[in-house]
Amino acid sequence: MDFSNLHYYVPTEKKENPSVVEKDLVIYGGTPAGITAAIQARRMGLTVAIAEFSDNIGGMTTSGLGATDLGAEDAIGGLSREFYDAIAQYYEEKKQWKFEPKAARQVFDQWMEKYDIPVYYRQHLKIVRKTHAKISEIQMEDGTSYKGKIFLDCTYEGDLLALAGVSYFVGRESNATYKEIYNGVQFGAPHHKFEKWIDPYVEEGKPESGLLQGITETQQHLFGFQGQGDHRIQAYNFRICLTNDETNRIPFPKPPVYDPNRYQLLLRYIKAGVWDAMKLHTALPNGKSDLNNHGAISTDNIGLNYEWPEGSYEKREQIYQDHLNYDLGLLYFLSNEPEVPQSIRDEVSGWGLPKDEFEGTGHWPHQLYIREARRMISDYVMTDRNCLKQEFVNDSIGLASFHMDSHNCRRVVIEGRCVNEGDVEVPIAPYEISYRSIRPKSEECTNLLIPVCLSSSHIAYGSIRMEPVFMILGQSAAIAAALAIRNETSVQNVEYEILKKELLNCQQVIYWSSEMEDDPIKRMEETFGEK
Numbered sequence: 005m006d007f008s009n010l011h012y013y014v015p016t017e018k019k020e021n022p023s024v025v026e027k028d029l030v031i032y033g034g035t036p037a038g039i040t041a042a043i044q045a046r047r048m049g050l051t052v053a054i055a056e057f058s059d060n061i062g063g064m065t066t067s068g069l070g071a072t073d074l075g076a077e078d079a080i081g082g083l084s085r086e087f088y089d090a091i092a093q094y095y096e097e098k099k100q101w102k103f104e105p106k107a108a109r110q111v112f113d114q115w116m117e118k119y120d121i122p123v124y125y126r127q128h129l130k131i132v133r134k135t136h137a138k139i140s141e142i143q144m145e146d147g148t149s150y151k152g153k154i155f156l157d158c159t160y161e162g163d164l165l166a167l168a169g170v171s172y173f174v175g176r177e178s179n180a181t182y183k184e185i186y187n188g189v190q191f192g193a194p195h196h197k198f199e200k201w202i203d204p205y206v207e208e209g210k211p212e213s214g215l216l217q218g219i220t221e222t223q224q225h226l227f228g229f230q231g232q233g234d235h236r237i238q239a240y241n242f243r244i245c246l247t248n249d250e251t252n253r254i255p256f257p258k259p260p261v262y263d264p265n266r267y268q269l270l271l272r273y274i275k276a277g278v279w280d281a282m283k284l285h286t287a288l289p290n291g292k293s294d295l296n297n298h299g300a301i302s303t304d305n306i307g308l309n310y311e312w313p314e315g316s317y318e319k320r321e322q323i324y325q326d327h328l329n330y331d332l333g334l335l336y337f338l339s340n341e342p343e344v345p346q347s348i349r350d351e352v353s354g355w356g357l358p359k360d361e362f363e364g365t366g367h368w369p370h371q372l373y374i375r376e377a378r379r380m381i382s383d384y385v386m387t388d389r390n391c392l393k394q395e396f397v398n399d400s401i402g403l404a405s406f407h408m409d410s411h412n413c414r415r416v417v418i419e420g421r422c423v424n425e426g427d428v429e430v431p432i433a434p435y436e437i438s439y440r441s442i443r444p445k446s447e448e449c450t451n452l453l454i455p456v457c458l459s460s461s462h463i464a465y466g467s468i469r470m471e472p473v474f475m476i477l478g479q480s481a482a483i484a485a486a487l488a489i490r491n492e493t494s495v496q497n498v499e500y501e502i503l504k505k506e507l508l509n510c511q512q513v514i515y516w517s518s519e520m521e522d523d524p525i526k527r528m529e530e531t532f533g534e535k
Contacts, residue, residue: 005254007328010328011324012317012320013317022149026151027150028152032163033054033055033056034058034060034062034063035061035158035159037156039112039116041478041482041485042121044482044483044510046119050489053150055129057159058126060370060371061113066371068245068294069243070105071102071286073470074406077101078520080472091111095289100289102287103288104245106361128144129143134168138449138450154451156452156485158474162380162454162457168452169448171380172378173381174377174379175234176236176237176413186430189232191227193426196298196299196424196427200273204422216269220306236413237375238375238426239309242369245295246292249358253356253358253359254356255339255353256356256357257332260328263333266333282295292358293355306411307414313378328372339353382441382442382458385459385460387461387464388430393432396436399503400439400515401481401514402437402512405467406432407431408428409466412426437473439480440459442458446494446496453495455481483510486506
């Protein structure tokens, strides 16, 4: 299997005569937010360009996350809704929220062609030039420059906002920071925990034998207290598209670097009687599935991503390759190693990589799931009080409706047993997202909008960070950008009443009513069978 094209970062040489791209709106990041922003900008008569770090557009939506993290259907409007309508047309269905990666890519490619949106690939941001609080130009590693009236940072990492000097935070705020109750250190979650007492040591009961791989911390006095803030972020993984169609299935190959010792903790857990590492298979059309993390040990590479948000491109490449080797190695281990019970080997071997997906990257998804990285700190910070409807905003630009969701942030040893920490899953009803949360403070930057790494606490971001919501926020950001350009004003001085009118004209859903049919809390209760 050829994984030579599976990289986060491949350095680019500086061009002898680098080009200068000048547009009304410059979008850094071809994520779903960047795509909907570009389309909306074109609909409003703006010139636009997307500078994308990788070789692909669509972010997670085209890279394995086919089981839409939905929340409430009725909370999704505008271009986000149009995307899912196009997916339904692709499958000749009236409604379709789950899809194959290639279906999403076809929809986005058709949109790019229809609206004549230029996308520049392998654009690695290097320099941001500002005059006072206004960005004048951004320059890439290869020398290409982009000049615009308004800029959008639509990356998952917030690289543009950081180089532009905008305030941000990485990690988990303490509950005390914003008077929250679900932030910071979180022990005792009912989900994705060890269901049996599992010894963490190479030789059970013997700390001197060393730790099994996959455990990140042992010093209990450093674990912190419930709700304490820290630098940790929720785990990353690949959302892996699998198939059980024999005519389309490729057996799981060894990863470029394979170490069976990485999975001895999982093997010990299996032998203790728990087999749930691949339980979260969500069925997609045509015999495929979206495999996500489930249980105490699964596809999440817990605790090995802390350096990603502020890391160099080279450091991120190392982390990317480690996650690739871990996830692919997990599937290879479970389907091949003699130590694994035969019934599990048979079950896992019934799945494989689909021949008709990701043909340029060894049939493996190209985008690592960056669940959180930097988060801007603006004049308004979205918190769990918004999610719980304890606080409301008067400048809504769209709704979020998925439960507050943090994957585990670390795996530790407490009194001789393995314990996961950081998981949070709290059901919520749809709530409004503030315009102030996607624009910086005026003294920091007046022509930049940030619909992905918006101003939010760790736990509120755990609800907001869903692909349908990013599409909503990208479109709303483009509307605000067009109004700022039209009125020759800063993004901070866009009049909300005018913005609101344009949002509604574009079929955005900006308020939730109890008369709306969908009930995400009830659905989550049915899923987990509790609360």
